[in-house]
Amino acid sequence: MSALRRSDVAVGALAAAASLALVAMLHAFVASRTPPASQAVNAALVRDLGLTDLVLFTDARYTRHPSVADLHSAFQDHPMSLDHFPSGSLIAPPRHIFGTGPRFASDEEIPE
Amino acid sequence: MIRQVARQRYLIDFTLASMMRRKVKNVVLFGVYFLIVFVLASVMLFGSAIRREAALLLANAPEVTVQKLVMGRHDMISGEHLEALSAIRGVRRAEGRLWGYLFDRGNGANYTMMVPPASDTTHAVGPGEAIVGSGIDRVKTIGRNEYLFLIAPSGRFFKFTVKERLPEGSGLVAADLVLISEADYRALFDLPDGVYTDLALSIRNEKEVATILGKAAKAVPNSRFVTRSSIARTYESIFTWREGVLLALLGAAILSFAILAFDKASGLSAEERREIGILKAVGWETSDVLTSKFWEGALISLGAFLIGLIAAYAHVFFFQAGLLEPVLKGWAVLYPDFRLTPHIDPLQVTTLAFFTIVPYTAATIIPIWRAAITDPDTVMR
Numbered sequence: 001m002s003a004l005r006r007s008d009v010a011v012g013a014l015a016a017a018a019s020l021a022l023v024a025m026l027h028a029f030v031a032s033r034t035p036p037a038s039q040a041v042n043a044a045l046v047r048d049l050g051l052t053d054l055v056l057f058t059d060a061r062y063t064r065h066p067s068v069a070d071l072h073s074a075f076q077d078h079p080m081s082l083d084h085f086p087s088g089s090l091i092a093p094p095r096h097i098f099g100t101g102p103r104f105a106s107d108e109e110i111p112e
Numbered sequence: 113m114i115r116q117v118a119r120q121r122y123l124i125d126f127t128l129a130s131m132m133r134r135k136v137k138n139v140v141l142f143g144v145y146f147l148i149v150f151v152l153a154s155v156m157l158f159g160s161a162i163r164r165e166a167a168l169l170l171a172n173a174p175e176v177t178v179q180k181l182v183m184g185r186h187d188m189i190s191g192e193h194l195e196a197l198s199a200i201r202g203v204r205r206a207e208g209r210l211w212g213y214l215f216d217r218g219n220g221a222n223y224t225m226m227v228p229p230a231s232d233t234t235h236a237v238g239p240g241e242a243i244v245g246s247g248i249d250r251v252k253t254i255g256r257n258e259y260l261f262l263i264a265p266s267g268r269f270f271k272f273t274v275k276e277r278l279p280e281g282s283g284l285v286a287a288d289l290v291l292i293s294e295a296d297y298r299a300l301f302d303l304p305d306g307v308y309t310d311l312a313l314s315i316r317n318e319k320e321v322a323t324i325l326g327k328a329a330k331a332v333p334n335s336r337f338v339t340r341s342s343i344a345r346t347y348e349s350i351f352t353w354r355e356g357v358l359l360a361l362l363g364a365a366i367l368s369f370a371i372l373a374f375d376k377a378s379g380l381s382a383e384e385r386r387e388i389g390i391l392k393a394v395g396w397e398t399s400d401v402l403t404s405k406f407w408e409g410a411l412i413s414l415g416a417f418l419i420g421l422i423a424a425y426a427h428v429f430f431f432q433a434g435l436l437e438p439v440l441k442g443w444a445v446l447y448p449d450f451r452l453t454p455h456i457d458p459l460q461v462t463t464l465a466f467f468t469i470v471p472y473t474a475a476t477i478i479p480i481w482r483a484a485i486t487d488p489d490t491v492m493r
Contacts (some may be wrong), residue, residue, distance in 0.1 A: 007124035017418035031454040038281025045170035058443040
């Protein structure tokens with residue numbers, strides 16, 4: 001039997017990494033089709049309590065409830081008071097700033 | 113076929129021996145390559161998993177939320193509008209919601225105080241009772257007696273008996289939640305009767321939302337309507353934005369890597385050029401030289417990509433994206449402890465692979481090809 005060559009080790013390692021990546025994809029595929037029990041619990045909580053937002057940042061009200069915060073809340077203290085919470089920089093500005101969305105938070109609202 | 117395989121094995125052997133001669137350079141390159149893929153893939157996997165989670169969970173959010181605006185700011189809304197809103201054809205139910213924030217001076221945490229809707233019998237709370245979210249325990253000592261002490265904004269002291277704790281896995285939607293009765297809520301915030309934070313509408317047919325909003329806007333002037341679809345859009349854009357911000361921050365690192373890789377791959381050193389010249393002089397064909405260098409590019413870029421992707425997957429889904437945690441926490445004292453459901457978007461992985469493997473391999477092959485087609489004598493000089 002011939003000795004193990006460098007090429008065998010390298011190709012073997014590459015094949016092992018590719019197999020692991022495939023296993024990860026398979027795991028994700030199976031996991032997304034069999035969601036954990038906590039997902040059903042969370043969905044029930046959202047439905048029963050009428051929750052509108054995920055708990056991601058609890059430091060400011062416009063980052064805790066971005067979907068229902070008014071558009072001025074990031075500048076709540078006075079007009080020149082810039083947003084000072086770090087998580088504020090991770091929340092997207094209103095879409096009309098980019099000219100890609102309506103001025104208000106929903107397409108359907110504010111008919112005069 | 114067997115000859116072809118044997119030939120490729122010899123070529124890889126030769127490539128590896130050549131790479132070992134520049135061990136430090138290649139190890140550093142592989143390390144940086146791996147890190148770039150790892151960070152990019154972590155942000156990408158986290159973003160796509162949380163977008164999916166938000167879409168699944170918030171599909172049950174109220175169909176329409178009505179808020180009163182005064183000078184562009186959110187204000188308390190009168191319960192008198194409930195009757196007019198319920199009378200609109202297509203509205204199944206309209207109810208007032210009481211929720212707000214309480215800043216705890218003791219630990220600097222913000223709690224979301226909420227009164228469970230009357231329709232929710234599972235979480236019904238009596239006066240003096242509270243149901244707390246899974247994150248409250250971590251920042252506040254509730255103790256053996258199951259008492260929760262809160263100081264109202266007015267300075268008054270309130271004592272609640274913790275009736276129940278929301279399940280451990282519910283952090284993503286309820287970590288900072290404290291559910292109390294309506295009477296306690298009004299007493300805690302000195303709220304008069306008949307006013308609410310906002311009103312929630314339950315609609316019979318979702319296709320009628322636009323028509324109902326038109327009528328509701330007339331019934332409740334100075335108001336803002338947040339629909340379930342706009343909540344979904346908000347979350348979609350938040351995470352796209354967040355990925356964008358993180359990727360922009362990483363831009364400098366990616367650019368440095370691109371320069372490093374381009375320099376390494378395109379600027380052949382004198383030693384490498386001499387090596388190619390010698391190989392050509394001893395009878396190697398241009399295709400052999402190219403294949404050998406292709407293996408070098410592939411071993412580094414494909415290896416770093418695969419290992420980086422696997423590490424990112426484990427980081428996000430098994431270690432709860434620990435390295436991204438400081439970015440997520442911000443200044444918050446109370447943050448959720450959640451585990452995301454694994455999800456991989458094949459399109460994103462393909463894009464990442466395309467932008468990491470192809471440019472490097474191409475940048476390696478082209479200068480080598482240029483050197484390999486030149487006369488060996490010229491190359492060696």
